[in-house]
Amino acid sequence: MTTGPWKVCTGPAHPQPTRLPMDEEHWHYHRTGPKAGQPVARCRLCTNWAKLVVKDGPHGTVPAAKLHHLVKELVDRCEGCPECQRRHGLRAETLRLILTREQATVQKKTAQRILQALAEQRREDRRNGTSARFLKARQRQAALEERLTRLAGY
8 A cells, every 4th residue: 555645535436535645646736837746636537537427439549550441441432631521520630640650549539430431431432433532542452462462373
């Protein structure tokens, strides 16, 4: 058990006032101003309590690498990032960061929106036909796979 200073938290995550050790694991600290270095009023758990209790969406992050190929397909189907932003409301900058692999993680809520947009775009493409950019990308992929198959001798 930790020895040293303690602080009481009366936030919503605790059924009654609870003593917690004053350390980085349990408390956020003020960074600037007259209270710099002092712990904030509520513990870390209580600070994020509303996010954890409200079940309107997933919380946390996922590796952006897992979404790279899905974002590429979505952007190809939509004829580019700006058009994807216009059609589905996903920020073009976010899509570009995932495509260039400059972003390590993506919020789960954003990942869910990307998957929903891709599903919607696929449905629309089945009804109306795909874009020229997407067809070119699929033809390039098919040619690459054919070359790899020939080189492997299958």
